[in-house]
Amino acid sequence: MQVSVILHILGAVGCAAGAIWVAQRPVAKRSDRLPTIVALVLTGVWSGIVAAFGSFAEITSLAETWRNMAWLLVIYRLFANDGRDRSMVAVRPVVLALGFVECLQPVLVFLSREYAVTADLTAMFLQTSAMFRILLSIGALVLLHNLYVGASRSTRDVIRWSAAGIAGFWAFELNFYVVAYLGQQPSAEFAAMRGLMVAIMAVPLAAGASNGLAGRKLQASRTVAFQTLSLLVIGGYLIAMFGTAQLFSLWDGNIGRIAQVGFIVAAATVALLWLPSQRLRAHLRVTALKHLFQHRYDYREEWLRFTRTIGHAEEDVATLQQRVGKAMADITDSPAALLFLPGEDGRFEEGANWNWLHDAAGVETLPSELTAKLERENFVVELDRVRSANRADEMSEFVPVWLTGDERCWVVVPLLHFDRLVAVLVLARPPLARSLDWEDFDLLKIVARQLASYLAEHEGQQALMESAQFDDFNRRMAFVMHDIKNLASQLSLLARNAETHAENPEFRKDMLVTLRSSADKLNGMLARLGRYGSQSTVDLQPVDMVELGQRLSQRFSGEHPVSMTRLDPCTVLADQEGLEQALVHLVQNAIDTSTSEMPVYIDVSADGLNGRIDVVDTGDGMDAEFVRNRLFKPFVSSKTDGFGIGAFEAREMIRGMGGRVDVQSRPGLGTRFTIELPLAEAARFIAAQDNQEVA
Template sequence: MLAEVGYLISALGYCLFLLLLFTTRNNGLPKKLLILGVSANLFAAAFYAANQWFPTVLNVALLLESIKSLIWLVFIASCLKGDQQSLLNILRIPLNLVIISIPLIALVVAVLPISNPENLLKWQYLLHTLMSLEMLILLETFYRQADQERWAYKPLVLALGGIALFDFVLFSEASMLNQIDPMLWEARGYIFAALLPFLVVAIRRIKHWGIDIFVSRDVVLHSSLLVVAGLYLFIMALAGYAIKLVGGNWSNVIQVVFVFLSLTLLAALFLSNQFRTKVKVFITKHFFANQFDYREEWLSLTQKLENSEESITDFYQTATISLMDAINCNSGMLIKFRDNNMQCLAQLEHDDLSQIDIELLNQVLPFIKQSQWIVDIEQLRSKPFEYEGLKVNHALLNGCSFQLILPVFQKDQLWGLVLIQDKDGKRLSLNWELRDYLKVVTAQVASYLFQHEASKELAENAQFAAFSRMSAFVLHDLKNVLAQIDLILSNAEQHKNNPEFIDDTFETLQHTKSRMEKMLRQLTDKKDSNHEHLRPCIISALVQDIVDQRCQTLNPVPEINIVKDQQLILDSDKLGNVLYHLINNAQQATDDQGKISITLDCDDTQKTAIIVIADNGCGMTDDFIQNRLFKPFDTTKGNAGMGIGAYDAKNYIEKMGGRIDVSSDVGKGSSFTLYIPTQ
């Protein structure tokens, strides 16, 4: 009798509420479905209240509950799409079809002509449990999307949510015990009647039925957590029922302990910020489109870096400006660490670092080096637990002049920092996606910085290399001049009274002076043209002069064989140096009793002068010829050689359009063949 009274009170309340609904001016599909839902509740309550005179058949009661759930789920779906005016349009939405699929299945099961329907009772209870859970999820989504209308919709959500929560407990227990708890069923009518005033308040507050739903990340997070919680509680309830069946005399105690521990674990997980963050990141990564099109952003940033190079000569400033533009900020600073000191390389509308800034950075640096994390000052101030292991003086956070700290790493070593502050007062929401985007942007800018630093260092090294190369050539020429002076001094004591020797000495000194002047002119006048030194030169005369003037101090003295002579227009001094180097190398590689020959010929068909310098000295291996002979600064003479003679000879001949061919046998000798174009 107690249950019938409760349902009777509930029926009377719904009857009055239905009359009140007809007095409201709100029209549209949600109001019609609300009237239909209230009518279904009224009919069901009246049907249960008549149980005293007409006993209720369980299968009919479950059928009524399925119809009620179907109507209320469609009602909430219509509110989630406030612009829909037709029930057909609501049902065309795939998500709504999924929503109403469970109550439709429950309806079919309830009307199936089965001889022994008790076998399906557990499954029917389970379907009603799922419908209640579905109702709670939709209401939670609906309330979160109401935004400014939350105040108006709150009573409606409380009323329907209270009913759904009570039904969830009722049917979840029934699915485990395969019967409805009589005590809960008796209280159900009173619960429905107690929640009815919330519906009355709701229809007075709500001026516009329906909201435009937008499935945000937070909504999906909370809905997912609610689903997980429902499934978890359902599984734990099954486990508790199993404990009750097999626990014997201790079943009640064990069941209470188990339920307490289960709820404690659930609360610990839901209160864990780390757990919630991981779930949110997982949902956002796998179920939502990215906030940034990384391909477009990458191309845009690359284009900005390239375009800025044309107008800004300081590549540090270019990198800072491009990074600020990529994240729509207007103030920043680029800092590099050198010998444990911070050096500001670029500033964009940012003041110099204060003592507070420097002290804060010194406290944050160990954490950044270890974790390689981007640090958000505001987040660090309000949620310090996000930065586990980072301990800073919070007074410094309130006085610092930047908002974000972006680390720049080079091969896992902290290269520098980018400090960002938006002077317009906008605050970046530093979620996982923005962190990833900032890492991508920082990596691109860092690559640009490292490339330019490497290019700058390479250019400086190239200048030093050019200077070293020039010095080597100068020393090489000075060595040749020294050889001529040494020849004069070695014969001075014997021929100092010979007038011809005196004349040759002055001629040699004049030639040496000319070579020194030419060398100094090449060093000081970079615009000196090689064409100014071109003049007609007879090859045989040039070779004879080299042998007579510069190759007499070493044995064996070369023999000259003239097959066909040729006159060329070239720099005789330069060619003379090339020939002298090759002849001198042959003399050093050949015993005093050996033989060196210089053969001069000309190929008229190819219009090429041919000079062959051959010896029967020690020879060279093929590997040496291929890999070392013409390699600059590689010498076999120790400190006595510079290692540039052969390189210089090959380089000069090839600049003239000719070539040098080398053939050699170890222990038998070598042959250098110079092909020089006659035109």
Template sequence: MEKFIFFSYLSAAIAYTILFLFAITRIKRHWLFITAVAFSILWSANVVRATQDSQFFIADTLVFETLRNMFWTLWLATLISKQRYNNNFQYVLRSRLAPAIGLLFLLTGIIEGFPSFLDFIRLQTDSDPRFFAHVVFAVIGLILIEQLYRNTPLNQRWNIKYICLSLAALFLFNLIVYSKSLLYKHLDIPLWQSRGILNALMVPLLAISLPRLDLPSFNTAHSVPRKTIFYSTILFGCGAYLILMSATGYYLKQANAEWGETIQTVFIFLAVLLLFVSFTSGKMRALAKVYFGKHFFHYNYDYREEWLKISKALAKLESMGELKDFIITTLTNLVESTGGGLWLKNEQSRFFLAAEQNLRLSPQELDHFKNNHDLPTYLSKKQWVIDFFELAHAPEVYDDIDLSPCCSEDSQIWLIVPLFHLNNLEAFAVLTQPRAPRKLNWEDHDLLKTVGMQLANALALNKASEALANNRQFETYHRLSAYLVHDLKNIAAQLGLIVKNANKHKHNPDFFDDTIDTLNNAVNKMQHIVNQLKQGKSIPSAKSLINLADIIKTIQHQHKGLPALSIVTTVDVCLITVDPIKLTSVITNLIQNAQDATQKPDGWVKLVLTTKPDYAVLEIIDNGIGMDSSFIAERLFKPFDTTKGNAGMGIGAYEARDFVLKNAGHLDVDSIPDQGTTFKLQLPLSQPKTYDSIEPAIDC
């Protein structure tokens, strides 16, 4: 065994020596770290010496281990101080426990360095104080590591990750070794001899982390989170609890030699079970929260942390049902209430119970909240949290409201929390009695009101989202209706033109031929509109290969408006792939707009069809009233914006641009006031597989 101890601690001495040489060449200003490494070398070297020198004992090395632990602890404290205060020793100077910890290290060093003191204490207490001291050192080291890690922002934790990992392993192993040694009153040699190898293994992790300590991002002061103090205190309490239970178990073992080990085992098992039960108890957590808030902090809450936590949770919610449950859970957890209910305002400004969790209200209390219209008015006027504990001890505060139905002896109601959005009461929550008795102060009330406003904003946003979704559905139907009405208006205009010219041309055979064509076109469009109404949405485009030259000739033949429409074309075949019905409707609408804008004796409208590489170019030109540049930029393509009053729908130009863009084309407008306008449509040219695949011109 001595041979194993020799090689184990020899490897630790060599590893620490290499780390020492590395440290003095790379980070000279971290002198506490270098000192801790130096005492680690001295400690491991003395253990090696104890295995080779019969005049030197392992117990004599404990004083060097105490010095080593002291400098590791002091170095960790300086790292925390650098993070929190940007000063190496501010954390130590401000700590109330620092003098007691320093005194403990001093006394332990004296006891271990002077055997006469140790013999005196052993004689008086029948125990070895060194084991107890080293258990405390291990707990202190773990607390400092936990504080250092939690106090470091997430984006900087990689700087100290390996430091925390290696030193936590060191102190945790020490805790195991010395707590077991304390329990059985002698040093656990099998565990103790393995520490040399463990120390050697942690040295590379320390070497990796050393250069990261000098990075600028790490040398920035940060405020300590409240939870750091809470968890550190809990860790210290657990260590003290385990030490106390171990000592009690040991004395129970000594009191009854025959059943001592059995009694000791049962007692320690029950002690550990009690510890876990305490940590899983909601009431114990509530009592701890109240105690720490009252004695450890100037302010009970970290408002920034609470706000960010709620905001992150709200961002994950996907439905109104989840939001209602979240509101109750948030408020109950905030004050450690056992349950609650949420009353929401409906469209008639009446409040109803929308969600509940372990509410446990009597039917009379539920009826009171359902039928009491004075409560919402009172909450809107006062804008404060109604505290039934305060109501019982100072009823004059609530003289303006009758809450007697909720004040019975067995009533579970504790708080009524209003939720305001822009000073409007959106909801209120009723919370039942807390897990641990507590009296709310001004800070509790402020936090409840602040969180209530945030939750009310979430409610208002959810309602607005639902209203927006409904409006989008209505917008879809309105947009469809607008297109249909626009088509119906054009059909009505064509039929009206037939009726207007019937008496004058009823004996002309050509007029009858044109009338039949126009009626046929109107029937096709009406059938298309009926199909759209049946489906409740626009029918998807049915694209086909068409000859644009044939389309515009058919449109000219069937369009009998004034002024007359003329065509100028340089090509006979201009093949494009589009929906012919939609294209015909778009061109007809633009022609109709041009004719409406050209109501003068010398007015004219013409279609000019040309081609350029990859595009068919169709220009609709008139010499009408024209448009200025601001109108084209701001209003021309704005849907439902028209200059024709009740005669127009304001979607012709918008529909044309939308159609052209969906077919990978371009629509340009050039216009000069009182001189005329040119709409230029550019649509991609297509090449047919066979000429027979070209669709014939569609009757418009």
């Protein structure tokens, strides 16, 4: 009795909560929403009356009639979601007939109270009432069947949960009244469970009427399904084992005990050998996927595992090629994989393997006929079909004998990128081999294209790295050629002057100095050749910018007028050889762009932190677009015979010293190149401050 009260109170609370839930979530175009609220309220009232007055009181029967009439109205309004309450002429008469049957219940209650003077008449009224309720339950279930089967796909998504909740309710009611009819009186246990049933029913009804779960399907986790199936197998095995042992225990005497102990030992031994079997686990997995799920693969999990494998290098899959093999093998539960990549002669040979143990003969290359057909048709080859003697396969003439002769080889998958065969994967036979179906083929081809793109990108990156190395070498050689060009110009000028002044002792003395300087510059260029493009640091020393500017002025004075305009004391921290070489480039460029009567000016100044030297010309100048986008680009020059690397080389050398190069230029007005470097005293002071902070 107490259990019935508790369960019906629970039912009343559940219905009240369901009604409040639906009322707070209005959904447009749901004609069954308001009837569902009313039905849940009346069902909650009925459940409360049962808890207060019992299951068989007259007021309980009257409340049940109102409850059932409300649920009939809900069913009728569910037909209205797609207009079938008007188009199906049979719906309304059936609902009216069922309502009429339910309206006979108060009549039976009245007659039972007035005329049931004997036990036989009371039993007759009870059976008649149960029979009417059986008819009502069957009619409601028939209506629900027609409602769901005849609905469109979109309408099914809307009414699925409501129909499921009401169907469960009427199915329970049908069983309750069938038992009451056959037993000539209601079952007290069944009557108590009705409260729990309406509480459970309120959940899908509330979700369905609020449309919160419309279109959703319950789908079990594949991992949970597999583990549950494994537990069921183990549980069934244990039940069978101990059940059989109990049967043996019924034998008399020592024979029964010996048989019981012997059977338990044998069963435990079989379990230890059988349950950990990888083949058994594979069989259970295939069985679960085949019978419990619409698709063989959990694509979300497959994609997450795929990205983890490709993106994270581990000890046994350090290279990208190994990870490619493992990523594909994991999909089909293959224990190993071979990856074939194109060699220098175009034939596909083994490029990597994952868990594949070779025999003494090793692995041969794939024939060009096979790779050409795989590239044309993107065909996944099942080697078991090729091996089958009683079946003719179109790939039989292309697959080599060594591939079909190795029973480990199971599937051949081509990896295509933009219709070009990038690689070929051979997957090992899984513990539970099977024939591939359309879902396997589709997934393998999709993953193969993704893996092919990774391999193609990796190949492109390797090519870019090699190209960058060649570019670095070519740039170094271009720098050397540029410097040699300048030295050749100086030596040519020296040779021309020697024809006129060869007998002059002072000229011969200057010629020797120039030749020695040229030789030193050539040696310096050879030393710098190893530094271009590298990350090696230069040795910075104090350099007097005024002295350097005067030396440059004297050096070029015989070729072109070069003047010093300002000589502020300025000692910077720099690589003297590199700084001089950069200034030579800038001064030479200024001379090349100026006419013979236009001087080039060198200006040396300091601002307390940085020293600067300006090289100014009044030549043709450059426009802003050229300065911004092309001046410091290698191999871009405004001169017809220039290499286009002087300004670039000068900027890179100054940057290596911690300085900067700025340019101001206007077409027709000239150009100003400014080099800024930290003053030696300022650099030492900053270094000392940093050392104190570290200490």
